[in-house]
Amino acid sequence: MYETSYKRPASLAEAAAIIAADDEAKFLAGGQTLLPTMKQRLAAPSQLVDIARLAELKGISVSSEAVTIGAAMTHYSIASSPEVQGAIPTLAKLASGIGDPQVRHRGTLGGSLANNDPSADYPAAVLALGATLVTDRREIAADDYFQGMFTTALEEGEILVRVVFPIPRKAGYSKFLNPASRYAMAGVFVATLADGAVRVAVTGAGQGGVFRATAMEEALGDNWSADAVAGIKVDPSDMLSDIHGDAAYRANLVSVMAKRAVVAAAG
Amino acid sequence: MVSVSLTVNGKAVTREVEDRTLLVGFLRETLGLTGTHVGCDTSQCGACVVHVDGVAVKSCTMLAAQADGCAVLTIEGLAQGDQLHPVQAAFREHHGLQCGFCTPGMIMAAVDIIRRHGPGIDETTIRHELEGNICRCTGYHNIVKAVKAAAEQSGGMAEAAE
Structure with a gap:
């Protein structure tokens, strides 16, 4: 880890002031991502502004x-x-x-x-x-x-x-873990909101980060069942592709996780 | 430099350290408590697990400065004199180790698991809860047995010893 300076401000305003005065400073909360990143020298903030206790x-x-x-x-x-x-x-x-x-x-x-x-x-x-x-x-x-x-x-x-x-009427989440890192290779959160709207969000799979699977939302809106999403595939060209799973595999995982999330959904 | 004041195994300590000092480095190098190990140094293996304010954390993924004002418990602080902590005794009884490198982290994690789940914890839950601790000898079977036995025999005592 490169050298850095640790600050623990007593208030939100003080934290904001330290950051405002230094472009290279970063907020530190639990540190479970930032500290490993700094140890790999992929990040080198001039100051760490610890806001975890505020x-x-x-x-x-x-x-x-x-x-x-x-x-x-x-x-x-x-x-x-x-x-x-x-x-x-x-x-x-x-x-x-x-x-x-x-x-x-x-x-x-x-x-x-x-x-x-x-x-x-x-x-x-x-x-x-x-x-x-x-x-x-x-x-x-x-x-x-x-x-x-x-x-x-x-x-x-x-x-x-x-x-x-x-607070939704009901919601479910299912993810497929990368067996080594335990991060989601595909994670799908399904929900029926209080106003009846159905929303489906996918993490772990998309190149652009989390996204809404609108075709699945429409299908579940008509028929809340695992069968309704079973045949819906997200576009593989939008999916991540790496050593852990290629884009087609991840696109398939999204459908499988969506089915499981619907089944798991609780009020 | 930053001044860090905390209690380690019940004793108050204050030291001036570099701001970037990790808690595990503080324990091992500044205080000479080498029972806490550095295995992977990438937050995965759990050899460095200690308790901070009563909960298990990876001391390689926390700055010493973040532990300022906290109570830290390491493997050295677990036994009462010559009397092993019930979880330590269970690891010995069930041979919950092979090379022993992961053992301090395993035991600190196990004490935390038993504190949270109590004596009735089942094997599946123990295995799930040990996700953050890697035994590179693959000695998990006896580790799980030791945790289960310690939970059954001394779930209440583990908490009292904290």
């Missing part, structure tokens, strides 16, 4: 319509939260399947969403549930937030504060 980024609350989760909440705290388990059990289950137990104790919701790894799990939940991402400057709709692999609508120095997940 009270503004903590907490989980539930209303009749939505679950609101602070950006610095860990995967473990989300997976084990009775509030999340009660309101959106599929989201708790998704969080319980990220990485391994030690990673889940450190990694955070906001860190994952700010990084927008094409194989991360949360982007599928955020997009399928039509969540709202609240930053220190504004609110961003999920449909506007994800802008391609490792790219989001966040501006320089903008801090993700919390995510508001609308």
Whole structure:
């Protein structure tokens, strides 16, 4: 790891000020992606601004319509939260399947969403549930937030504060793990929202990161069943292709995971 | 340089270290606690697992500065004098090791697993929970047996010993 300087500001405003004054500084949350990246010398921030302990980024609350989760909440705290388990059990289950137990104790919701790894799990939940991402400057709709692999609508120095997940009527998630890295090679989140709209989001498979499978949404809107999506294939030319699986394989996995997600869907 | 104050195995320590110092380096090199191992150094193998404020983390994927103010428990802090922690005793009883390199991380992970799941944990859950710990001798069978036995025999005690 190249040399860096560690800062732990006491407030969101102080964190924003440090970042604003230094183009090469980066926010540090759980560090489960950033620190390994720095160790490989693929990133060399001048300063690490640790926001993981900020009270503004903590907490989980539930209303009749939505679950609101602070950006610095860990995967473990989300997976084990009775509030999340009660309101959106599929989201708790998704969080319980990220990485391994030690990673889940450190990694955070906001860190994952700010990084927008094409194989991360949360982007599928955020997009399928039509969540709202609240930053220190504004609110961003999920449909506007994800802008391609490792790219989001966040501006320089903008801090993700919390995510508001609308409570769906039912939702399901299924992913096919890369057996070595445990990242999703294809993960599909299906949901029927409170207003009856059906949304399907796919992670791990697309070249452009998470995306909505609109043909599957239409099919499930007419007929909520595994059979309805079984015959629908996403375009392989849009899929990732690598040593772990070529594009045709990944396109097929998306259909299989969609079927499983529908079967797994719970209210 | 950054000043880091924390408790390690119950003892308060304060040290000035480079900002980029990883917790595992702090434990091994600054404090000389070499029971915590570095295996892969890429957050995958779990040989470096320690507890920070009561939960298992990979100390190769955390800065010492991030542990400032926290309570760290390493493999050296598990036994009570000459008396092995029940999980350590179970690993010995069931021969839950071959070369032993992964053992400190396995045991720290196991204590955390038993704390979260209690004495009734089944084999499938144990195997799933050990996803973040790699035994390159492939000695998993006896490791799983040891964790299960420790959970059954001393699930309550494991928590009390923390």
